[in-house]
Amino acid sequence: MARNFELAKIANNSNEICPCDDAIATTRHGFICDGFWEARERTRNRDLASTSALALMQRMEPLSAAPAPTSIALDQLDLGIASAWRLRPSGLLTGSTAIAASASGDGLPLAGSATVFTLVELLARTPGGIVAALAPLRRFQNWTAQQPGAARQDIESQLRRSSESRAPFAGLSLDRPRIMGIINVTPDSFYTGTGADPAKAIALGQSMIEAGADILDIGGESTRPGAAAVSEAEELRRLEPVVRALAPLGAVISVDTRKAAVMAAALSWGARIVNDVAALEGPGSLETVARSDASAVLMHMQGEPATMQQGPRYDLASLDVADYLEARIAACIAAGIAPHRLVVDPGFGFGKNVAHNLELLGRLSLLQGLGCGVLVGLSRKSTIGRLSGASLEERLPGSLASALYALSQGAQILRVHDVAETRQAVAVWRGIAAGA
Numbered sequence: 001m002a003r004n005f006e007l008a009k010i011a012n013n014s015n016e017i018c019p020c021d022d023a024i025a026t027t028r029h030g031f032i033c034d035g036f037w038e039a040r041e042r043t044r045n046r047d048l049a050s051t052s053a054l055a056l057m058q059r060m061e062p063l064s065a066a067p068a069p070t071s072i073a074l075d076q077l078d079l080g081i082a083s084a085w086r087l088r089p090s091g092l093l094t095g096s097t098a099i100a101a102s103a104s105g106d107g108l109p110l111a112g113s114a115t116v117f118t119l120v121e122l123l124a125r126t127p128g129g130i131v132a133a134l135a136p137l138r139r140f141q142n143w144t145a146q147q148p149g150a151a152r153q154d155i156e157s158q159l160r161r162s163s164e165s166r167a168p169f170a171g172l173s174l175d176r177p178r179i180m181g182i183i184n185v186t187p188d189s190f191y192t193g194t195g196a197d198p199a200k201a202i203a204l205g206q207s208m209i210e211a212g213a214d215i216l217d218i219g220g221e222s223t224r225p226g227a228a229a230v231s232e233a234e235e236l237r238r239l240e241p242v243v244r245a246l247a248p249l250g251a252v253i254s255v256d257t258r259k260a261a262v263m264a265a266a267l268s269w270g271a272r273i274v275n276d277v278a279a280l281e282g283p284g285s286l287e288t289v290a291r292s293d294a295s296a297v298l299m300h301m302q303g304e305p306a307t308m309q310q311g312p313r314y315d316l317a318s319l320d321v322a323d324y325l326e327a328r329i330a331a332c333i334a335a336g337i338a339p340h341r342l343v344v345d346p347g348f349g350f351g352k353n354v355a356h357n358l359e360l361l362g363r364l365s366l367l368q369g370l371g372c373g374v375l376v377g378l379s380r381k382s383t384i385g386r387l388s389g390a391s392l393e394e395r396l397p398g399s400l401a402s403a404l405y406a407l408s409q410g411a412q413i414l415r416v417h418d419v420a421e422t423r424q425a426v427a428v429w430r431g432i433a434a435g436a
Contacts, residue, residue, distance in 0.1 A: 069123060069132040069316060074143055077133045079151045082124040086322055087158050088366040090134065091119030092408065095436030106137060110410045111368045112165025112175070114434065120159070123319055123366070130316050161371035166412060167340035170252050170272045170295040172214055174373050177407055177426050180215040180254065180415040181208035182379065183246075185238040186222045186230075191380045191392055191417060198241040205246040211420035215273065215413070218242055218266075219256030223277050225349070227305045235262050243269040254297070260284030267292050277301050277350060279328040290336040297343050297375055298328045302351025317356040318363035321346050326370055343373040343413060349381045357383045361402070364409035377415035378402040400425045408433075 079085065089110050093101055098116035101107030107116035120140040122133045135143065144155045166174040183205050187195045194201040205216050220238035221230040235257065247253045247270025254273035255266035260282060263274045272294055279298040280286045289296050300321045302312050314320045325344045332342055344367060348357050367374050384390060384398035396418055403414045403422055407429060416422045 067316070069130040070128075072131050072133050074122065074133040074135040074140065077122065077124060077131065078126075079124065079147055082126050084319075084323070085122055085124040085151075085155070086319060086366055087140075087155065087162065087369055088121040088123065088318075088363050089117035089119075089162050089368060089410070090121050090365065091136075092117050092365070094433035097436065108137060108159070108163040109165075110365065111162065111373075111412070113410065115408070115410065117162075117365070121363075122155075123316070125315070125319070130319065158369040162365075162368040164371070166373045169340070169343055169373050169413075170215070170254075172252060174412040177411075177430070178214040178413045179212060179419055179422055179426070180217050180375070180413055181205070181211075181213035181251075181419045182377075182415060182417050183208070183216055183218045183242065184222065185218060185220050185242050188227065189219075189222045189224060196238065198238075198245070201242045202245045205242070205251075206249065208419045209246075209249055209251045212423040213251050213419045215252045215254050216246055217254040217256050217273075217275055217415060218246070218271075219275075220262070221257065223256075223258075223305045223350075225305060232259050232261055235259065236265055239266060240269060243271055247271065258282050258285070260288040263288045263294075264292075267294050273297060275299070275345075277305075277347065279325070280332065281328070286331065286335040286337070289332075289341075293341075295341045295343070296332070296337065297345050298325060298332070299345035299350065300324050300347040305350075312351045312353060312356060314352075314356060317352060317360045318346075318366050321360060322366055322370065325367070329370060329372065339372060343375050344370055345375040345377060345415075348376070348378050349383065354383050354386045357381075361405065361409075364406060364411065368410050373412040374410060375413040375415060376403070376406040376411045378406065379414075379416040379418065396421060404429045 092110065093107060093116045094114060098107065098114060101118050102109065102116050107118040109115070110117050118137050119134060120137055124131050144152055147155065168174065172178055183194065183201050185194055185198065185201045194204060208216060218239060220235040239255065239262065243253060243255065243266050252273060253271040254275045255263060255271040256275045257263055257266065258276055258278045263285065273296065274289055274294055275297040276285060277299045278285070278301065280289060280296060329339065329342060329344070333339060346360050346364070346367065348360065352360065364374070364376070378384070379399045380392055380395045384395045384402065385392070388398050390398060399416065399418065400421060403416065404425060406414065407426065414422060
């Protein structure tokens with residue numbers, strides 16, 4: 001049977017649909033959210049009425065493509081009627097062809113990397129909807145030079161930010177891919193939480209450092225879809241021994257939290273990055289990071305973890321996410337946080353269905369126009385299961401494929417569960433890209 005549907009809550013006498021987009025999540029109602037196909041296997045000895053099963057299937061969302069912008073010729077695009085626009089580097093080259101394109105003026109480096117883009121897609125919001133115009137770089141530059149002053153300056157600024165090198169982040173150069181290992185000190189994360197045992201979390205962190213992790217991202221509150229909030233005191237209790245133990249061992253420590261008090265405490269224990277799924281929108285978060293010298297990851301999330309998978313909607317996910325992240329960057333700068341201290345995360349699976357995730361990944365290079373490093377977290381997520389039919393334990397190949405595609409689109413940091421495997425895949429990908 002095709003596994004092309006949303007996850008479901010299956011409990012003793014319930015077939016209530018779950019809003020989650022990730023697996024293995026025990027809700028406060030006691031339902032187990034695990035994917036309908038897995039739940040069916042667990043409940044095969046139960047008598048489920050065929051009418052109930054059919055109703056359940058009919059309520060599940062099909063795997064479908066996201067709405068696409070209308071394609072037009074660049075010369076047909078009138079910025080005078082557009083309310084906003086963004087450019088996406090495309091036509092990406094590596095190796096000797098990238099060098100040749102750059103030398104001839106037909107390509108520009110993608111965020112200062114060895115990858116070169118030779119095409120530009122310009123996405124614009126117009127009264128008739130979102131339109132997209134694709135053109136070779138030279139032609140695009142000539143067209144841009146003919147635009148009115150403010151529009152020309154904005155497009156030239158986006159083009160410059162898309163091509164210039166990224167500043168170091170938390171003391172790490174972004175001239176090569178960086179790997180962030182995930183440590184969930186939680187009993188309810190969708191994959192490999194270490195529960196309330198700090199010893200296990202510390203051991204996991206040590207093994208990730210040995211495997212080549214540049215950053216350890218330590219979280220004490222699950223933010224999987226459908227997750228309930230954790231108290232500040234409990235989050236601090238979970239995090240303190242782990243952060244204190246791992247901070248001196250070499251890797252940069254990141255704390256995954258939405259709470260200002262937890263941010264401040266973790267920074268005092270040795271963390272150097274705040275990774276916030278709420279992009280520092282919580283009370284006191286901006287001020288806490290601004291008062292420190294910490295770096296921050298700003299993630300996009302539509303809604304709250306408990307409800308974010310209940311019918312997420314976008315005009316175009318990539319554009320809407322970029323607009324939000326640009327606004328959060330501006331808020332950080334206004335609060336005194338320098339741009340080089342910031343990295344953005346599009347938030348795959350956070351208030352996004354499979355179609356949104358795929359469109360966002362396909363246009364990931366658009367985020368380079370924000371001028372910050374880009375972090376991607378796709379490891380083991382349900383989109384991989386939806387595309388492949390793989391269970392959580394079987395999603396490593398899909399995780400690696402997603403990570404390498406993100407790198408090809410300019411991502412600088414990969415947030416992963418499987419550090420050693422990702423490091424090997426990245427090394428091979430880099431060698432192939434440079435060898436052509």
